[in-house]
Amino acid sequence: MSELYINQGIELRNSQREIHHFRLRLAVASGLVVFMFFVLFLRFFYLQVIQHEHYSTLAEANRISIAPIVPNRGIIVDRHGVVLAHNYSAYTLEITPSKIDDIDELIDRLAGVVEITPRDRRRFKKLLEESKSFESLPIRNRLSDEEIARFAANRYRFPGVDINARLFRQYPQGELFSHVVGHIGRINQRELEQLETDGNDTNYRGTEYIGKVGLEQSYEKYLHGTTGVAEVEVDAGGRAVRTLSRTPPVSGNNIVLNLDAGLQETVYRAFGDFRGALVAIDPTNGGVLAFVSKPGFDPNLFVDGIDPQNWKDLNESIDRPMVNRALAGTYPPGSTFKPYMALAALTYGKRRPEQAIHDPGFYNFGNHVFRDDKVGGHGGVDMYKSIVVSCDTYYYMLANDLGIDNIATFMQLFGFGSRSGIDLTGESAGILPSQAWKRRRFRTPEQQKWYAGETISIGIGQGYNSYTPLQLAQAIATLANDGVMYRPHVVNFIEDIVTRNRTMVEPQPLRSVEIKPEHLKTVKDALIGVNVEGTGARAFAGASYVSAGKTGTAQVIAIKQGEKYVASRVAERHRDHALFVAYAPADAPKIAVAVLVENAGFGAAAAAPIARKVLDYYLLGKKATPVKVEELNANTTAR
Numbered sequence: 004m005s006e007l008y009i010n011q012g013i014e015l016r017n018s019q020r021e022i023h024h025f026r027l028r029l030a031v032a033s034g035l036v037v038f039m040f041f042v043l044f045l046r047f048f049y050l051q052v053i054q055h056e057h058y059s060t061l062a063e064a065n066r067i068s069i070a071p072i073v074p075n076r077g078i079i080v081d082r083h084g085v086v087l088a089h090n091y092s093a094y095t096l097e098i099t100p101s102k103i104d105d106i107d108e109l110i111d112r113l114a115g116v117v118e119i120t121p122r123d124r125r126r127f128k129k130l131l132e133e134s135k136s137f138e139s140l141p142i143r144n145r146l147s148d149e150e151i152a153r154f155a156a157n158r159y160r161f162p163g164v165d166i167n168a169r170l171f172r173q174y175p176q177g178e179l180f181s182h183v184v185g186h187i188g189r190i191n192q193r194e195l196e197q198l199e200t201d202g203n204d205t206n207y208r209g210t211e212y213i214g215k216v217g218l219e220q221s222y223e224k225y226l227h228g229t230t231g232v233a234e235v236e237v238d239a240g241g242r243a244v245r246t247l248s249r250t251p252p253v254s255g256n257n258i259v260l261n262l263d264a265g266l267q268e269t270v271y272r273a274f275g276d277f278r279g280a281l282v283a284i285d286p287t288n289g290g291v292l293a294f295v296s297k298p299g300f301d302p303n304l305f306v307d308g309i310d311p312q313n314w315k316d317l318n319e320s321i322d323r324p325m326v327n328r329a330l331a332g333t334y335p336p337g338s339t340f341k342p343y344m345a346l347a348a349l350t351y352g353k354r355r356p357e358q359a360i361h362d363p364g365f366y367n368f369g370n371h372v373f374r375d376d377k378v379g380g381h382g383g384v385d386m387y388k389s390i391v392v393s394c395d396t397y398y399y400m401l402a403n404d405l406g407i408d409n410i411a412t413f414m415q416l417f418g419f420g421s422r423s424g425i426d427l428t429g430e431s432a433g434i435l436p437s438q439a440w441k442r443r444r445f446r447t448p449e450q451q452k453w454y455a456g457e458t459i460s461i462g463i464g465q466g467y468n469s470y471t472p473l474q475l476a477q478a479i480a481t482l483a484n485d486g487v488m489y490r491p492h493v494v495n496f497i498e499d500i501v502t503r504n505r506t507m508v509e510p511q512p513l514r515s516v517e518i519k520p521e522h523l524k525t526v527k528d529a530l531i532g533v534n535v536e537g538t539g540a541r542a543f544a545g546a547s548y549v550s551a552g553k554t555g556t557a558q559v560i561a562i563k564q565g566e567k568y569v570a571s572r573v574a575e576r577h578r579d580h581a582l583f584v585a586y587a588p589a590d591a592p593k594i595a596v597a598v599l600v601e602n603a604g605f606g607a608a609a610a611a612p613i614a615r616k617v618l619d620y621y622l623l624g625k626k627a628t629p630v631k632v633e634e635l636n637a638n639t640t641a642r
Contacts (some may be wrong), residue, residue, distance in 0.1 A: 071209030074228030077255030085264040096143040102163030178299030185217020186302035228255035261290035279600040280328035282476035288510035289489025296328040333469040337555030340464030347413040349522040366399035390529035391537035402462025411437035417478040436467035480595035483586035486516035542611035552585030554606035581609035
């Protein structure tokens with residue numbers, strides 16, 4: 004009996020202990036639950052109160068996406084309103100990736116209805132990587148009417164594929180303005196990085212194209228415009244539901260040039276099949292009237308990215324159509340250098356106008372014989388005659404008397420050897436030789452030394468002399484304008500597309516070369532004489548206006564001493580270049596011209612006739628005909 008009570012007491016004590024432990028565990032668990040709810044409360048409070056604005060913004064961003072709206076690019080026209088670059092609308096086949104499960108399979112099926120090339124596929128993949136999923140991306144541009152009809156009949160098979168209208172850049176004048184107007188092309192990685200550096204990347208979101216060369220590049224910030232935006236509500240799958248708001252883009256500004264399309268065409272036609280360059284400038288303000296580099300190229304090939312075969316044809320052509328000869332090509336100026344040599348002689352007191360030399364047809368200096376182009380020489384030659392008949396011997400002697408550094412110092416005043424500052428990128432500086440230039444150019448002391456014999460060739464525009472046709476045009480324009488030099492500018496004004504306000508590109512005088520009026524008159528009278536009785540007389544016979552000019556012929560390869568240059572014995576690409584500079588009317592110049600015809604021989608025969616046609620068109624409105632071979636053979640001795 005006692006044992007039973009004992010066992011019951013033990014069991015009672017164990018039950019009490021278990022109840023105690025249970026209550027303890029319950030209290031701990033309850034405390035833990037309360038603590039966890041408290042933690043959750045704190046977290047909810049943090050997220051919903053403290054971080055409310057942050058997460059509200061994120062949620063809104065997930066719901067609303069910003070889509071860029073690309074602006075229309077500004078147009079480019081000549082001084083008379085002739086369109087040189089504009090936009091046109093064409094239909095494109097576009098895919099909205101967010102609506103498609105298998106894009107590759109879709110494109111394969113599309114290719115059975117509309118031609119899709121490997122190049123189209125590569126371009127689309129690149130766009131897909133750079134764009135948002137709800138944006139409509141082009142897989143094929145410029146659909147034909149037949150292709151549009153075929154797709155329309157099969158449209159039900161391709162959800163997420165549509166036909167839309169887009170604007171494309173076009174250059175209606177083709178190669179006529181290819182080097183000066185330039186072209187646009189797809190933005191590459193280097194350009195994208197530069198836009199980011201300049202802080203302009205936001206304005207180029209959605210934009211595929213940018214100016215690559217010419218005015219399209221140098222006036223890019225005016226032509227591009229301001230990108231608009233659309234707030235688009237999207238669902239959880241990234242599909243566009245509706246447009247919430249829209250800020251329209253602002254189209255790029257229009258660019259109106261000083262160039263005359265009729266004059267440009269006249270120049271191009273006048274060159275015929277020859278290569279070369281011509282720059283025409285209004286000497287009173289620096290406005291560029293014509294700017295031709297021939298051959299050119301079709302800029303329309305580059306708009307969507309040039310195909311490999313066309314690029315190979317252009318890049319490997321022996322005629323180098325991608326080189327802007329007027330802006331970046333450098334050539335010896337030949338005898339077009341002589342008028343400035345005469346001015347230097349008068350300025351430095353090395354010659355008087357009436358002072359004459361006897362020209363036997365050569366000039367001996369050291370162990371070298373420098374020959375004149377006329378066998379037997381020109382006899383007695385004063386300054387007027389030296390320019391009119393283009394006497395080399397006169398300038399051999401003069402160069403020796405002036406010295407290379409005096410020549411360089413004076414020629415620099417007329418822009419030789421320095422960039423003109425024209426509103427185009429890629430201009431070459433050329434080479435104005437001097438002792439200091441040679442020390443910079445060469446490495447060894449022997450190469451750096453200037454030899455007196457090198458100065459002799461400099462006097463007739465040969466030797467190290469090397470300048471662009473643009474520099475030659477600027478120099479003759481400065482001379483025509485009595486020493487006042489203007490910065491050449493292709494653009495006349497920029498027109499705001501919204502307000503129609505015009506921002507003029509004001510004439511910018513660079514310097515005024517201090518030359519005595521009597522010295523200028525001496526040289527100008529001689530330049531008029533060139534076209535009346537000298538080397539340019541044949542080309543300007545019968546002109547109803549008075550012009551001034553100077554012929555030039557520049558050697559491409561050196562001729563051994565004692566040998567006579569015969570064009571027919573020299574490879575065509577090694578023949579002399581023909582040059583001519585001119586301005587008219589002589590008493591009140593309206594136009595100054597520099598012409599270069601590659602490997603065409605004497606300036607009087609090849610370049611002067613082109614200048615005549617240009618002046619006839621500009622002053623009289625006459626159309627030009629191409630230069631003919633027989634014209635080149637008409638005068639084979641004039642330089």
